[in-house]
Amino acid sequence: MTLVQLRHFIELARLGSFARASERLCMTQPALSRSIKALEDELGQLLFDRMGKRIELTPFGTEVLTRSQTLVEEAEQLKHCGRSLSAEDSGRIRIGLSSGPGAMLSTAILSHFSQHYPRFHLDIVRANTLHLAQMLRDRQLDALIVDIRLLRPAPDLKVTQIVEMDGVFMCRPEHPLALRDRISFEQLANYPVCSTPLSEETARILVERYGEEAHPEVLVKLTSDEISHLIRVTEDTDAVLLAIRASAPHLHELPVWPALKTKARFGLVTVAKKSDPLFLPVLQHIMQTTMK
Known part of the structure; x- marks a missing residue:
């Protein structure tokens, strides 16, 4: 078998269609069918169940997919071993950002790659931490920057470049509480208090500081995975936003007593037990310079 065949197999499994996969791979459907058939013959089992125009991975195919993705990823890393990303490099990078990192880093990452690595295709996916973690495990994403307090520790994931940022209550400058x-x-x-989904640790701190009425299930009236929506609501109404200070620097920080004293912990997450992607130092640098 060859890496080319494995790439054909991975793309077909991802798209679930010979027509779409062959178009994406810039080859004919018969050529793609022959490539997959040759791989199945060598492995001795079917990789897909064919049901008319639909295909589904067999249990054996699911196992082969995981191993194939690892082999192809390691082969790509081997080509770049010992050097840094350069302006002449090309490829596709898929980065998942949860709410807070998305608000702070999306523009910075897009701008940096546009200026320094213009040949790359860069996909940014915004979603909640748990969904992004599953996409990373399924190899639909290459790296995540998320609130790691919402991420359960797991041996298949590696967390680096941890950044802590203050969480506070904020409102619009004209809010009735703003002058106190x-x-x-x-x-x-x-x-009404609004926030993105909060970790169990943050819930514990809220209750310790202010009592049972401060538990997020009681206190938080408006919840969204997308912080930009919550910021807009806070700008336009008397809602109070509970979020990291840096996500909305133009809002007024409320001097709540006793002080909340909680921190969000953001980290760069990749698949464990594999070589670091070539672009990882770039993301680490952007996090270091932007998330202050």
């Missing part, structure tokens, strides 16, 4: 020097939790709770 000190705000009690009771005063804060008179207004």
